[in-house]
Amino acid sequence: MHDLKNWGILLEDIPPEGLKVEFENISDLEKDFNIKKPFSGYFKLKKLGIEVKVEGFLKGVITLKCDRCLTSYDFPIEHTFKLDIKPRASLNIEEEKELSEEDMEVSFYENSWISFYELLKEEILLSLPYKKLCKPDCKGLCPICGTNLNEAECKCKVHKKESPFAILKDLLSNKNLEKGG
Numbered sequence: 001m002h003d004l005k006n007w008g009i010l011l012e013d014i015p016p017e018g019l020k021v022e023f024e025n026i027s028d029l030e031k032d033f034n035i036k037k038p039f040s041g042y043f044k045l046k047k048l049g050i051e052v053k054v055e056g057f058l059k060g061v062i063t064l065k066c067d068r069c070l071t072s073y074d075f076p077i078e079h080t081f082k083l084d085i086k087p088r089a090s091l092n093i094e095e096e097k098e099l100s101e102e103d104m105e106v107s108f109y110e111n112s113w114i115s116f117y118e119l120l121k122e123e124i125l126l127s128l129p130y131k132k133l134c135k136p137d138c139k140g141l142c143p144i145c146g147t148n149l150n151e152a153e154c155k156c157k158v159h160k161k162e163s164p165f166a167i168l169k170d171l172l173s174n175k176n177l178e179k180g181g
């Protein structure tokens with residue numbers, strides 16, 4: 001597997017009883033991902049006419065950048081998936097729309113070539129969080145001075161209004177003040 005781009009199988013080479021492909025130590029998936037711990041797992045392929053049913057599992061660790069504070073952090077992935085791979089040419093745009101509406105996991109192959117490389121990249125992408133956070137309560141950066149508010153406080157005070165919890169806290173402390181006064 002020196003050239004991952006050639007890693008795959010031709011549709012006609014999938015035996016009728018199906019095929020299990022195991023992989024390990026894959027770390028050269030271009031620059032799309034910052035891989036901390038190489039990926040391992042398996043694909044199970046079963047041919048059904050011109051479609052291929054895939055079940056698979058993958059495991060590894062990638063480094064992500066937090067959306068709020070821009071710090072890099074490790075994101076472990078353990079992802080089980082099922083999908084149908086269909087020939088791209090068999091679909092017209094109308095059908096493609098329907099598929100996405102049904103929210104089925106579908107992938108496509110071209111020229112009878114099932115690329116394991118593309119499959120792996122696709123599934124890693126699908127297992128990434130929509131919002132990348134180093135921790136659920138990351139405080140982010142101060143929009144004024146740029147201080148990482150997880151590490152230090154600054155004097156700007158503007159950021160406090162951003163979080164509903166901060167507002168609630170303000171309300172509560174005001175209440176306490178009223179009570180006290």
Ligand SMILES: [Zn+2]
Pocket residue numbers: 066067068069070071133134135138139140
């Ligand atoms: Zn963060």
Ligand SMILES: [Zn+2]
Pocket residue numbers: 142143144145146147154155156157
């Ligand atoms: Zn600040």
